[in-house]
Amino acid sequence: MKKITIGLLGATAAFSMMMGSVQAGTLDDVKRKGSLTCGVSTGLPGFSNANSKNVWSGLDVDVCRAVAAAVLGDAGKVKYTPLTAKERFTALQSGEIDMLSRNTTWTHTRDTSLGINFAGVNYYDGQGFMVSKNLGVKSATELDGAAVCIQAGTTTELNLADYFRLKGMKYKAVVFDTSDQSVKGFESGRCDVLTSDQSQLYALRIKLANPGNAVVLPEVISKEPLGPVVRQGDDAWFNVVKWSLFAMVNAEELGVTSGNVDSMKSSANPGVKRLLSGDAGKKLGLNSDWGYNIVKQVGNYGEAFERNVGKGSALKIGRGLNALWSKGGLQYAPPIR
Amino acid sequence: MVSIAGITGVILFLEIRDSLYMPPADHGSQKVAPWNDPKVRSVVFQFVALITLGYFFYTIFQNTLANMERRGITTGFAFLGNEAGFGILMSLIPYDETYTYGRTFFVGLLNTVLVAGFGIVLATVIGFIIGVARLSNNWLIAKAAMVYIEVLRNIPLLLQIFFWYFAVLQALPSPRQSIAFGGIFHLNNRGLYFPSPIPEAGFSYVIWTLVVAVIGVIWLRRWARRRQEITGQQFPVVWVSIALIVGAPLLVFALTGAPLAWDHPSLQRFSFGGGGRMIPEFMALLWALTMYTAAFIAEIVRAGIQSVSHGQTEAARALGLRNSPTLRLVIIPQSLRVIIPPLTSQYLNLTKNSSLATAIGYPDLVSVFMGTTLNQTGQAVEIVGMTMAVYLTISLLISMFMNAYNKKIALTER
Numbered sequence: 001m002k003k004i005t006i007g008l009l010g011a012t013a014a015f016s017m018m019m020g021s022v023q024a025g026t027l028d029d030v031k032r033k034g035s036l037t038c039g040v041s042t043g044l045p046g047f048s049n050a051n052s053k054n055v056w057s058g059l060d061v062d063v064c065r066a067v068a069a070a071v072l073g074d075a076g077k078v079k080y081t082p083l084t085a086k087e088r089f090t091a092l093q094s095g096e097i098d099m100l101s102r103n104t105t106w107t108h109t110r111d112t113s114l115g116i117n118f119a120g121v122n123y124y125d126g127q128g129f130m131v132s133k134n135l136g137v138k139s140a141t142e143l144d145g146a147a148v149c150i151q152a153g154t155t156t157e158l159n160l161a162d163y164f165r166l167k168g169m170k171y172k173a174v175v176f177d178t179s180d181q182s183v184k185g186f187e188s189g190r191c192d193v194l195t196s197d198q199s200q201l202y203a204l205r206i207k208l209a210n211p212g213n214a215v216v217l218p219e220v221i222s223k224e225p226l227g228p229v230v231r232q233g234d235d236a237w238f239n240v241v242k243w244s245l246f247a248m249v250n251a252e253e254l255g256v257t258s259g260n261v262d263s264m265k266s267s268a269n270p271g272v273k274r275l276l277s278g279d280a281g282k283k284l285g286l287n288s289d290w291g292y293n294i295v296k297q298v299g300n301y302g303e304a305f306e307r308n309v310g311k312g313s314a315l316k317i318g319r320g321l322n323a324l325w326s327k328g329g330l331q332y333a334p335p336i337r
Numbered sequence: 338m339v340s341i342a343g344i345t346g347v348i349l350f351l352e353i354r355d356s357l358y359m360p361p362a363d364h365g366s367q368k369v370a371p372w373n374d375p376k377v378r379s380v381v382f383q384f385v386a387l388i389t390l391g392y393f394f395y396t397i398f399q400n401t402l403a404n405m406e407r408r409g410i411t412t413g414f415a416f417l418g419n420e421a422g423f424g425i426l427m428s429l430i431p432y433d434e435t436y437t438y439g440r441t442f443f444v445g446l447l448n449t450v451l452v453a454g455f456g457i458v459l460a461t462v463i464g465f466i467i468g469v470a471r472l473s474n475n476w477l478i479a480k481a482a483m484v485y486i487e488v489l490r491n492i493p494l495l496l497q498i499f500f501w502y503f504a505v506l507q508a509l510p511s512p513r514q515s516i517a518f519g520g521i522f523h524l525n526n527r528g529l530y531f532p533s534p535i536p537e538a539g540f541s542y543v544i545w546t547l548v549v550a551v552i553g554v555i556w557l558r559r560w561a562r563r564r565q566e567i568t569g570q571q572f573p574v575v576w577v578s579i580a581l582i583v584g585a586p587l588l589v590f591a592l593t594g595a596p597l598a599w600d601h602p603s604l605q606r607f608s609f610g611g612g613g614r615m616i617p618e619f620m621a622l623l624w625a626l627t628m629y630t631a632a633f634i635a636e637i638v639r640a641g642i643q644s645v646s647h648g649q650t651e652a653a654r655a656l657g658l659r660n661s662p663t664l665r666l667v668i669i670p671q672s673l674r675v676i677i678p679p680l681t682s683q684y685l686n687l688t689k690n691s692s693l694a695t696a697i698g699y700p701d702l703v704s705v706f707m708g709t710t711l712n713q714t715g716q717a718v719e720i721v722g723m724t725m726a727v728y729l730t731i732s733l734l735i736s737m738f739m740n741a742y743n744k745k746i747a748l749t750e751r
Contacts, residue, residue: 085712086708086711086712089712089715090717093408093410093717109713109714109715110715112409112411113409113410113411113714113715113716114410114411114715115405115408115409115410135607144606145605145606145607145608145610146607147527147607147608152695152698152704152708152709152712153708153709153711153712153713154712157423157424157709157713158422158423158713160423160424161422161423161424161434162422162434164424165434171424172424172426173423173424173425173426174426174618174698175426175698175700175704175708175709176697176698177695177696177698177708181696181697181698184503184507185507185698188503188507188508188526189507189511189526190507190526190527190617192607192608231408232408232409233407233408233409
């Protein structure tokens with residue numbers, strides 16, 4: 001009997017120790033796995049979208065690829081996990097994904113109470129409205145009483161409520177789980193207005209059967225800084241993601257592109273040298289060619305922008321706020337030194 | 338996990354061994370040491386098992402809290418008092434963006450209860466009709482009922498919800514070209530608009546008349562039953578009841594000068610305004626849940642009816658009962674005993690399936706509270722816990738009610 005009791009106590013103790021969580025660094029995890037698990041959207045042209053061969057592309061996807069290039073030396077070693085707006089934070093918190101790059105707005109509540117950190121801004125956006133052309137609406141102030149389609153679990157839901165309350169207008173929110181469903185709702189006429197970040201509206205508009213039938217209203221009602229997100233409390237990994245994005249912006253500023261990166265390697269410019277070789281990588285726990293790999297395999301920020309959402313894409317969005325700071329925009333990266 | 342299972346296994350084994358142990362006879366006067374006394378041992382082991390299990394869950398709880406704390410995730414229920422700041426499409430209680438997250442919980446809960454409640458009633462009615470039709474002697478009716486059952490119960494529910502929502506209701510014309518029924522009801526892809534009643538002075542008399550009529554009908558039924566038991570004479574209870582419940586309030590309504598105004602919906606800038614409105618999300622969800630569950634209920638009803646021996650029908654015929662009273666007085670009361678338990682699980686299924694609402698944007702508990710509220714506050718553990726507790730409570734309440742009803746029916750057994 002005594003033996004049993006002792007054994008039981010021992011088992012309980014062992015068990016409670018077992019329950020203590022094991023939390024290794026994400027950087028080591030990714031290196032060990034040999035691949036990066038990146039949370040993306042369920043399909044948003046220009047930002048994260050899979051083609052018929054299940055190859056992902058987009059501005060957000062390029063951030064994932066840049067991190068994979070920096071850490072693993074191969075931008076292709078990314079496993080994409082498509083997530084709805086509702087699922088994204090839980091997936092990150094629970095460790096299901098290593099990082100989230102899914103047009104996610106940086107807000108105070110998210111930064112402070114979800115146990116996550118925003119690693120920069122890869123697209124400065126603002127919320128807008130899209131309406132059907134034959135409605136004859138010219139401005140968002142004419143939308144009193146309208147039914148509005150939104151995607152669940154976004155800052156959009158809150159901004160919309162604030163805006164209509166401020167203007168003393170009424171609305172009916174029709175909330176869908178994915179952006180595909182809200183587009184369908186808009187297309188079938190369930191709602192008069194589709195609201196989302198403006199970049200998304202342009203992206204979703206090309207998904208419509210007849211894109212010419214819809215217009216995006218001029219009002220921008222909110223600030224939506226979108227960026228990649230990591231778990232809080234893993235500073236080494238936070239640095240890696242943050243500086244992978246900064247490397248892309250710095251590369252554009254320094255004039256380093258995927259085309260000229262090999263010849264730039266022998267550049268006399270010390271800034272370029274620090275980006276492409278040098279000990280910046282070591283301080284991040286990466287190889288010294290991390291910056292070279294990012295630029296060679298993914299390209300600089302400007303290249304990624306034009307390829308995915310800018311002139312080289314179907315979206316044709318101008319640089320606007322997303323131009324470099326030196327060209328009147330907001331994209332500004334701390335120096336690598 | 339493994340260790341807990343192991344410990345429980347050992348304890349169970351010891352208990353079984355102890356209970357199998359037969360004390361030798363004629364040793365009653367001898368004192369048995371407490372550790373050899375099967376009664377003491379079993380109590381001790383039960384107690385230890387309970388403590389271990391309690392400790393197990395306590396550890397999980399504490400660990401979750403500690404881990405979330407370390408990762409900087411806010412915990413606790415304080416968020417329920419914060420302002421929600423988002424709109425909800427449909428609410429049975431007053432709600433706008435300035436209400437709290439706690440309020441969104443009740444808005445979602447009531448929307449869930451609404452669709453589940455209506456769904457249960459409609460599915461039961463349709464299910465009974467189809468189930469009886471399935472056994473009809475009319476070949477066409479029986480086959481039609483069979484086709485209904487086989488088609489609907491073999492198509493996934495989510496697909497049916499999408500069908501009703503996207504293929505049927507969203508294909509309706511826009512508000513400007515809505516289908517009008519006599520200029521009173523307007524059906525379009527924004528929903529069904531209908532005039533809402535506005536009671537005026539004197540309408541309370543009508544309500545009171547209705548209350549009195551209902552009480553009168555209850556009394557009448559009792560009286561008629563007693564009279565039939567004593568004298569054998571029947572009284573047309575059904576017709577008199579209908580006359581009382583419908584006729585009396587109508588008479589008072591006319592006498593007081595029709596004190597009821599109607600708020601008719603009218604076309605406004607974007608859609609109809611004023612009056613009442615049933616949103617298409619609600620209609621699609623309710624319709625799909627009803628049709629799907631009714632197919633299962635029909636099969637349960639058919640099985641219940643067939644479980645009553647044919648001799649009962651023959652005996653009823655021998656007593657001179659016609660078809661309808663045979664079914665109503667002899668077959669169905671007996672088949673209910675077989676029907677009620679599986680019917681309960683169908684009710685539970687319907688209630689839980691209503692959470693598919695989130696797929697088409699009907700603002701039920703899962704969509705509003707576990708969707709938007711969870712995402713805005715990020716407190717997954719608390720919110721998922723609360724939502725699970727709600728479904729558990731609703732299901733247990735339905736079970737409790739149905740079990741009570743089942744007991745009541747079983748008592749009539751001889």
